[in-house]
Amino acid sequence: xxxxxxxxxxAIESSCDETSAAVVENxxxxxxxxxxxxxxxxxxxxxxxxxxxxxxxxxxITQIIEEAMEVAEVTYEDLAGVAVTEGPGLVGxxxxxxxxxxxxxxxxxxxxxxxxxxxxxxxxxxFIHPMTFPLLALVxxxxxxxxxxxxxxxxxxxxxxxxxxxxxxxxxxxxxxxxLPYPGGKAIDQMAHEGQDVYxxxxxxxxxxxxxxxxxxxKSSFINKVHNAQQKGEELDEHDLAASFQASVVEVLVTKTIxxxxxxxxxxxxLAGGVAANxxxxxxxxxxxxxxxxxxxxxxPPLSLCGDNAAMIGAAxxxxxxxxxxxxxNLNANPGLLLG
Amino acid sequence: xxxxxxxxxxxxxxxxxxxxxxxxxxxxxxxxxxxxxxxMPAIDALMKELSLEIQEIDRIAVAxxxxxxxxxxxxxxxxxxxAWTLNKELVGISSLKVLAANVNxxxxxxxxxxxxxxxxxYTGLYQYKDGILEEVEPDTHISADKWAEHLSHKEGxxxxxxxxxxxxxxxxxxxxxxxVSVAPPQQQIPKASVLGILSVSSEAEEVHTFTPDxxxxxxxxxxxxxxxxxxxxxxxVEKI
Numbered sequence: 001x002x003x004x005x006x007x008x009x010x011a012i013e014s015s016c017d018e019t020s021a022a023v024v025e026n027x028x029x030x031x032x033x034x035x036x037x038x039x040x041x042x043x044x045x046x047x048x049x050x051x052x053x054x055x056x057x058x059x060x061i062t063q064i065i066e067e068a069m070e071v072a073e074v075t076y077e078d079l080a081g082v083a084v085t086e087g088p089g090l091v092g093x094x095x096x097x098x099x100x101x102x103x104x105x106x107x108x109x110x111x112x113x114x115x116x117x118x119x120x121x122x123x124x125x126x127f128i129h130p131m132t133f134p135l136l137a138l139v140x141x142x143x144x145x146x147x148x149x150x151x152x153x154x155x156x157x158x159x160x161x162x163x164x165x166x167x168x169x170x171x172x173x174x175x176x177x178x179x180l181p182y183p184g185g186k187a188i189d190q191m192a193h194e195g196q197d198v199y200x201x202x203x204x205x206x207x208x209x210x211x212x213x214x215x216x217x218x219k220s221s222f223i224n225k226v227h228n229a230q231q232k233g234e235e236l237d238e239h240d241l242a243a244s245f246q247a248s249v250v251e252v253l254v255t256k257t258i259x260x261x262x263x264x265x266x267x268x269x270x271l272a273g274g275v276a277a278n279x280x281x282x283x284x285x286x287x288x289x290x291x292x293x294x295x296x297x298x299x300x301p302p303l304s305l306c307g308d309n310a311a312m313i314g315a316a317x318x319x320x321x322x323x324x325x326x327x328x329x330n331l332n333a334n335p336g337l338l339l340g
Numbered sequence: 341x342x343x344x345x346x347x348x349x350x351x352x353x354x355x356x357x358x359x360x361x362x363x364x365x366x367x368x369x370x371x372x373x374x375x376x377x378x379x380m381p382a383i384d385a386l387m388k389e390l391s392l393e394i395q396e397i398d399r400i401a402v403a404x405x406x407x408x409x410x411x412x413x414x415x416x417x418x419x420x421x422x423a424w425t426l427n428k429e430l431v432g433i434s435s436l437k438v439l440a441a442n443v444n445x446x447x448x449x450x451x452x453x454x455x456x457x458x459x460x461x462y463t464g465l466y467q468y469k470d471g472i473l474e475e476v477e478p479d480t481h482i483s484a485d486k487w488a489e490h491l492s493h494k495e496g497x498x499x500x501x502x503x504x505x506x507x508x509x510x511x512x513x514x515x516x517x518x519x520v521s522v523a524p525p526q527q528q529i530p531k532a533s534v535l536g537i538l539s540v541s542s543e544a545e546e547v548h549t550f551t552p553d554x555x556x557x558x559x560x561x562x563x564x565x566x567x568x569x570x571x572x573x574x575x576x577v578e579k580i
Binding site: 039054065092100107329 | 579
């Protein structure tokens with residue numbers, strides 16, 4: 001039997017506050033995945049400061065790529081291409097990865113592959129389980145909340161998205177109201193597990209006949225509840241507040257996702273993005289899928305692949321490599337890049 | 341020794357290939373267009389035109405700042421990645437010195453100027469001594485008025501160089517009167533060949549840790565450091 005050729009991609013990601021490089025084999029095996037996080041820097045400001053993120057990326061970029069190559073024990077001759085996040089993200093941050101990737105591709109005459117960051121989040125799942133089409137992906141992060149239908153590899157159809165705040169953004173904002181350090185998502189998730197949904201915040205758009213989301217109303221209700229209590233001198237239980245907020249977010253996400261999975265008759269449901277690390281969301285989606293769609297396979301990435309990382313860019317880039325869809329040296333950062 | 345020089349610190353984009361101090365090729369444009377889209381294709385085109393492979397280059401020189409933050413990062417990222425990935429030497433030269441070196445040897449003080457908004461400039465003070473351009477005062481970010489006033493206490497003549505001089509010409513004339521003049525138009529934009537010549541005898545940099553000399557903290561960083569002088573740390577980035 002002919003041995004399958006190994007195709008290795010060097011992947012680079014710098015769309016927000018992580019500088020990452022990875023070497024990925026055939027789009028589904030991680031040989032290395034180095035992630036340098038700037039979170040300690042941005043915590044000082046209560047959110048990511050774009051100029052500071054860009055400066056950190058320049059400091060880190062070559063060291064991180066070198067480490068990814070060393071850990072994977074590969075040389076440039078072993079590579080089939082260089083993949084990089086083109087967007088969406090912070091323009092100044094994206095520019096560092098894009099220009100480093102172009103340079104490596106140019107210096108070693110390798111194909112350059114431009115990857116959409118959101119496609120990367122979806123393809124992170126490929127490291128755990130093969131993808132079966134058609135599938136539906138719920139992509140939830142600090143900047144995005146999208147339901148993506150995929151008929152085949154590399155085909156993306158956004159069937160629903162947030163009309164205002166992303167789910168992760170809502171977490172960060174109420175984290176600030178609760179006085180939690182940035183980013184608040186993980187702490188709120190933990191607090192939610194020790195509280196009850198006693199405040200019954202609204203479930204925006206849950207009954208509407210579309211797959212869009214809205215989280216700004218929930219955020220306002222939350223802030224009003226806290227401010228009113230403060231004015232009256234009432235004490236609210238922070239755990240119950242967190243639990244009530246999370247219950248609303250999770251119920252809307254799960255309900256609309258399950259409905260879409262049924263209507264589109266998909267074979268697989270993927271969870272993706274930074275908020276995929278949320279324990280409450282993982283548990284509720286697992287439970288609902290077991291009860292309502294036991295025949296549809298649910299794939300949830302391990303925590304290590306939920307956050308931004310370059311391995312996922314390598315996985316999504318492999319699809320483009322197979323299609324021989326390459327970028328030119330004039331590739332630019334595209335902060336508002338859409339999926340599909 | 342073959343050298344590739346890159347300057348994208350402001351609106352002009354200039355690249356040059358040198359054999360020691362001899363210019364083999366140079367490409368300079370001065371357009372309000374994106375360096376990110378244009379720098380790598382420009383390097384590729386120039387190398388092709390010169391029938392050179394990038395591996396034949398021994399040293400990469402880059403204008404390291406000050407200047408436009410984004411412009412600097414594009415030039416520095418491409419320069420340091422090239423140097424690292426091909427295991428070549430990297431040299432960083434002050435973007436202000438590159439401008440100052442446009443001026444032919446003269447007894448006058450040379451004052452390179454880049455506009456830094458809100459009445460401020462990135463500037464420095466250079467002078468030829470025995471035919472060699474030397475830094476008299478370190479590059480700085482300062483209000484144009486303060487800088488011109490500071491210079492007025494020195495004796496001698498001053499020549500302004502840099503496309504943005506016009507935004508601050510009146511300020512300089514107020515303090516320096518007839519002692520200040522302006523370099524001719526062909527000397528007002530940076531040329532990578534000039535950067536290349538300055539780089540030939542310079543010491544190589546540590547590639548991984550090389551970053552632009554912004555000469556200014558990010559605004560949020562500056563405010564934070566002023567509010568928390570005791571809490572500033574060396575390293576804010578951690579592998580996870």
